[in-house]
Amino acid sequence: DSGVTQTPKHLITATGQRVTLRCSPRSGDLSVYWYQQSLDQGLQFLIQYYNGEERAKGNILERFSAQQFPDLHSELNLSSLELGDSALYFCASSVGLAIGTDTQYFGPGTRLTVL
Amino acid sequence: ELKVEQNPLFLSMQEGKNYTIYCNYSTTSDRLYWYRQDPGKSLESLFVLLSNGAVKQEGRLMASLDTKARLSTLHITAAVHDLSATYFCAVAPGVRIQGAQKLVFGQGTRLTINP
Numbered sequence: 001d002s003g004v005t006q007t008p009k010h011l012i013t014a015t016g017q018r019v020t021l022r023c024s025p026r027s028g029d030l031s032v033y034w035y036q037q038s039l040d041q042g043l044q045f046l047i048q049y050y051n052g053e054e055r056a057k058g059n060i061l062e063r064f065s066a067q068q069f070p071d072l073h074s075e076l077n078l079s080s081l082e083l084g085d086s087a088l089y090f091c092a093s094s095v096g097l098a099i100g101t102d103t104q105y106f107g108p109g110t111r112l113t114v115l
Numbered sequence: 116e117l118k119v120e121q122n123p124l125f126l127s128m129q130e131g132k133n134y135t136i137y138c139n140y141s142t143t144s145d146r147l148y149w150y151r152q153d154p155g156k157s158l159e160s161l162f163v164l165l166s167n168g169a170v171k172q173e174g175r176l177m178a179s180l181d182t183k184a185r186l187s188t189l190h191i192t193a194a195v196h197d198l199s200a201t202y203f204c205a206v207a208p209g210v211r212i213q214g215a216q217k218l219v220f221g222q223g224t225r226l227t228i229n230p
Contacts, residue, residue, distance in 0.1 A: 002157065002159075031216070033217065033218075035218075035220075042220060042222050042223065043203065043205075043220040043223075044220075045217040045218060045219065048216075048217055056217045058217055090157065090158070092158075094216070096216075100165075101146075101163040101165065102216060103148065103160050103163055104148075104216075104218060105160065106150075106157045106158040106159075106160075107157060108156075108157045109157055
């Protein structure tokens with residue numbers, strides 16, 4: 001158990017709908033990262049927050065948005081869902097240091113199925 | 116743009132044998148990570164390599180980093196069935212900034228160890 005929690009574990013929804021994925025980082029970690037894992041795209045970085053502020057953006061669609069709250073938990077919002085959004089979404093957290101290892105620890109993931 | 120390539124992508128081997136997974140990356144980085152993923156599960160951190168010539172070992176797994184060649188290897192010694200999993204290398208691009216460290220992942224190497 002990495003200490004990173006994600007809810008829900010599974011999500012099944014229809015095209016055009018909107019969903020929210022939630023992540024709580026490990027105690028003491030200030031950085032939260034979101035990744036998408038799919039068979040065709042592999043593991044792709046979406047977005048990162050550090051202490052409430054957006055710090056890096058990857059291949060995140062405009063239909064997707066995220067935020068990190070004062071208690072450091074984060075939410076990833078996916079809207080106007082398409083079949084191709086079906087994937088495993090991981091949240092990871094790290095301390096956010098500029099030195100040392102700053103290993104990212106991954107949560108269990110949310111499996112999203114869009115029908 | 117940083118590209119990370121692993122090879123082989125699929126590896127089937129017998130217990131007791133040795134093998135190496137290779138990870139090449141295209142731009143300068145001083146941080147390379149190895150993760151393990153079991154089917155349907157999250158990613159587990161194995162090693163963090165921070166400097167040229169770094170070598171880390173844990174049980175039957177040993178990872179090394181050559182920053183000049185932009186190459187990392189994950190060597191498996193006397194493989195056992197429990198090591199069957201998908202192994203990912205991941206590289207943090209560019210200069211490290213506090214609170215900003217996305218990871219670019221390789222495609223993953225699916226390792227199957229047969230009794």
